[in-house]
Amino acid sequence: MPIKEYDVLIVGSGHSGGMAANILTGKGISCLMLNAGPQADMVKDRAFKSAHELPYRGFDKPGRLPHVFQANEFNANQWVDEKEFPYTHPSDAVYNWVRVRLLGGRSLFWARQSFRLSDYEFKAADIDGTGENWPISLADLAPYYSRVEQIFRVTGRKEGWPQFPDGDFVDSTFEPDSPSLTKLTEYATKRGLPVSKWRHAQGKDGLASSMNLLLPDSLETGKLDIVQNAIVREVSLDKNTGLANGVHFIDRHSRREMHVKAKVVVLAAGTLESTRLLLNSKLANSSGVMGHYLVDQMYGVQVVASIPEVREKKTPPGYMGGSAFVPRFRNLKKDEKNSFIKGYCIGFSTGGNASPNYFPLYGEELQAKLNSYAGSCISGTIFGERVAKFENHVRINKEVVDDYGIPVLHIEARDGDNEKHLRKDAADTIEEIFHDAGWEIICKTDQVNPPGYSIHEVGTCRMGDDPKKSVLNKWCQSHDIKNLFVVDGASFVTAGWQNPTMTILSLSMRASEYLADQMKQGTLA
């Protein structure tokens, strides 16, 4: 049977794979996309239900997804089944690896917060005095950010702050702040905090996914084929040239072993799946840093206050409501003295309720308390940057395989003193602002979720100019194998405090245009 020959093979269909397909097919390059899972039918596969209609009354089957704190009985089937595709971690270092294998991957479910990294992240080593700089700067990526922001229809308020680079927003208008938000801004500003608004991808019809913004146009060119349920086992090499020549994969339903050839291989399977695939393939790691410098962001620090005037009903309707966003404000100057490097952002939200956990009460007494606090609360939470460290890493666990016989990842990531000091500073800072405003603190915690919880895991194939210290060059291209690219979050050198999606999309766009150019020049063969 004649087999179609493809120029580029793309593994993964999320934001990064979708962008690669979009750019490459737009330039007339034929692509095959392999996705490990099926395509969801948004009509047949979903239904509005009450919790009491579900087998476990909304609790979900006990022990089903122990690492996915975001999982519940409604959404359990959207995540990767941990029994089918396990991974391991040390018993004293829980790691939450949250995966989606549906076509479109995690781009179907992201929170759509859309930020650019700044040179405080790209050139972090210059500021922190430790770690590595990225081989690119904001100026290199800015044109790509602009195009991505238009495709994803990002809204935001322009501020002109260097640590919070403005985007090419499709809309910058916001409703006037509520009085509670105005008061919050006043007290935060007094303490030197910059107060802005969230930046958000509007997408189309409520969805900002590769499924609706990138893949349809790619298919329209006639240059893209997509195969679903294709579980890639390893990248194959041409023994004569040392170049990648395709991948081996397993058909999910029949379990047939398959191979597909291509001139170029692009990995976009999601940070840790791409790295797992490379480690299992035993290639592209002459630097020895593959799998290392795994990093993400801390979520969890929370301070909640109640505004007494609201509880006493002394404020008019509309006093509460709305949200504010404070970008990183710590360690922006070299001579700034803190007990930690890097920084965090704060998200404020007003008009919420108190959680029952906050009060050591039950029954009628608890309900009366909750009723009196209802709608009077204002909360502050953070995204805090973790430090990229060599010892935070993944490796192949040869003792454990998944349902398809592929060795799994062992993930080892721990927080250190820097994370501890940073999160304490964050909780104290939010508390001080609420205290200044005269609000009653009803919850304060500097606890954070385990690494991985943010679903912003990046690194493990970091980019750099020095092949001895990095896996990829500044074009997301393997230093060792020139026709192999990794265009997802694996290339990150530092995580930043920002949601990484805009950066992943921009890097994939930039790498794909470079790839197309190199193919045209014939330098990849």
Next chain:
Amino acid sequence: MKRRGFVKGLLVTPAVPLIAHQNQTPAAAPAPVTPPRPVSQAIPNKLAMVEVDAAAQTTQHYFKPDQFAALEKLGEVMVPPLDGKPGATQAGAPVFLDFLISESPANRQKLYTHGLDGLNLAARKHFSKSFGELDAAQAGTILKPLLVARFWAQDMPEDPMQHFVAQVHEDLQTATTNSREWAQASSSTGRRGFNRAAGLYWNPIDPVVKG
């Protein structure tokens, strides 16, 4: 194929001639004719069903009698009916948790069985009765010292009894607000759609058939 053809033949053979052959004796007088019930020609897309909880009750099977009585007492005291909404008892939360815990990992089962035993032990020590036999005020003297404010949802107290009380309180609340009875009460008070225990449910998507 032969068998399938045979079955197909049976299905298409009209029933009337067979009956006519068997019924050889003519009737003395014509019986009143009952009009045949109309038969729908279309295959229905879906027939109406009732939820299992609307027709039957869960069988309590996991906890020992005094443990389950303590769990029922906890539901009665900690999550009573309020504001026209059912409490844990009316929502069948204790018997649901009996089922849920029976399916749970060993550490969660241990937390519950040791916690319920601990409450019974304390009740016998202070009131010479099991926890399930206490009135609300007596139960309160045991429970209130075990309550702890928690600012971090996953941060359970280290003390096993405090941990159990925090967990069972949360589970009883969830099992109650997620119940059919709660949803009905929300609906009858004109707050349909407000119930947070509802959402978009994802069916299993293209599952692999395992033999």
